[in-house]
Amino acid sequence: MKIICRKNDLFSSINIVSKAVASKTTMDILECILIETDNDRVRLTANDTEIGIETYFDAEVMEEGQIALEARMFSDMIKRLPDSDVSIETFDNMKTEIHCEKIHFDIQGKSGEDFTRLPDIEHHHEITLSQFDIKEMIRQTLFSVSSNENNKLMTGEQIKIEDNTLMITSLDGHRISLRRMALQEECADIEVIVPGKTMSELLKILPGEAKDLVTLCFSDKHILFRFGDTRIVSRLLDGKFYNINQIISTDYEIKLTVNKMDFIRSLDRSTLFVKESDRKPIMMQTHGNLVDISIHSQMGAMDDQLMGQKEGKDITIGLNPRFMLDALRAIDDESVTMYFINDVAPCIIRNDSETYLYIVLPIMIRKNI
């Protein structure tokens, strides 16, 4: 193989596929990036078997072929080259030479034959969205994916299409995050669970311009994200996601609206008195439109007061301040509205159009605190 390309084209492409390079593996080939010629373009592929990414860039192909290069070394070398033409040439025994101006690198490549290529996805279902929209929906839900591998389904996000509405949901047993968006085009119903790691990498790779599009294709086992010259394929998690409709009630006894930033700052202060691993609640207590926020722990105590707008009776409820913060920080609105039934029912944070909905389960507090 021999190709000549622009350093910046090559390096951008390496950055994209690097997200799918395996980091801890006994299979050396998974730590490589596969370089393959394809007419007058070059395809880079990385695949850690959970998530696979391929992307194309333009190059002058002098000699067709393929080579697998150790990803970290390859990336570090190209990064340190001047912004100029780069040639990559392979020789016997997979020896590879990289040239740029006066600089000359020699490294040992591996046979591309051993590389696991991306699965071919049958395009049964397909929707096309703005990159900005999908990124926002992921960013605003991904935080409540569980990191506990014991409950595999909770480590993923549900992508669901129903009645031409796209919903992304995640939950970890203590809280639920849900974003909804009406789709412009007619679309069949679908329901899949995508690993949290895939969503996290997608956030990093998708440029996210509102005008740029991304197409999602669904097969039984995989999801494909296609945009520009790049394809990301991920395995799906196998199983039936939780039915959250029974928890999402539109009934409420108390409706409380507060300034979001004031609430965030107060909760942030209260976390000083909660140890990292602890589940110590803050106590939130309304007195008319006044909202007392307090926490008392071994480390000390905080009392704070916000001004809100309340409908319904007063409430005293214990909530995990970190869970509340995660939800509030995902909301772009200036003020947020919480709905309560009583001190043992979930706290529901949602907007009127229900494009977002966050549920945080309360923590029982002793009334004599």
Added chain:
Amino acid sequence: MKIICRKNDLFSSINIVSKAVASKTTMDILECILIETDNDRVRLTANDTEIGIETYFDAEVMEEGQIALEARMFSDMIKRLPDSDVSIETFDNMKTEIHCEKIHFDIQGKSGEDFTRLPDIEHHHEITLSQFDIKEMIRQTLFSVSSNENNKLMTGEQIKIEDNTLMITSLDGHRISLRRMALQEECADIEVIVPGKTMSELLKILPGEAKDLVTLCFSDKHILFRFGDTRIVSRLLDGKFYNINQIISTDYEIKLTVNKMDFIRSLDRSTLFVKESDRKPIMMQTHGNLVDISIHSQMGAMDDQLMGQKEGKDITIGLNPRFMLDALRAIDDESVTMYFINDVAPCIIRNDSETYLYIVLPIMIRKNI
């Protein structure tokens, strides 16, 4: 004690003294910041017994007194307060209340009586310098302080005044860094060794404006840095620093000048082929004004070429690329000049005025590589 002050005054002062709070200690009191009233000002002190810092800020002192508060918690609390008036008040059993607007913190303080105050330094020798100058001199030498505690003296920097010239020197057995500056004022000769950690903290705390001054005071056991409302006292390292004059020779056989950034970029590329713990050298070989930089390791090989200006015969020498990079990155000049005698004598990098001088010992290379 009861004081009222501006949040930002208090927080800036906490940030300064925090650098001297002990992080891993069995003595709880060393993890505290001491707050003491002093007429219409408040003094904060932290002291990990190696380095101690005190600083003052203005406050309304309602009731005189002192209290020691756990530094991390104190800092985190104040950081999270709005920019407004803050009151700190102590009660029986060292209970401490902090108020700001609607926010109310309660924490447990400790008796200030147990706190180790800063030693009083007799001002035998004293020099006053621009903060900018001393920061630059430290920044440009500190990297070659040894991290190996087995040779305690090498973990410090020598500050030496001789013939009204200030010199700061560090060395780690493989390289030497030296900066010189002529002093404006008449000053007695002095020679002390300051712990690297002190120098490192000083870099972070000194604002470093060229017009602002810092005074250095020397006693037998301590050095004091005094600027603005702040005093930093550090223990000195006990012993006789290495005599480096015998290594610094102005004789040379070969003089080689190269563009600094080109050289840095080439060395940086070469480090890709050196494992972190490894002492693999680059080979530098001149052919007239051409300088070949090459490295061959198990990880691969690099060859690169720079254009330089050479006086004297050609040379082939092995050098540690990371040591060369550290020195080059500390130099502000556009081009750098190296002086060599042969392939086993030190490589000396210096400017004509000798305000800086870096020495890197060569690594023996097999000639048949």
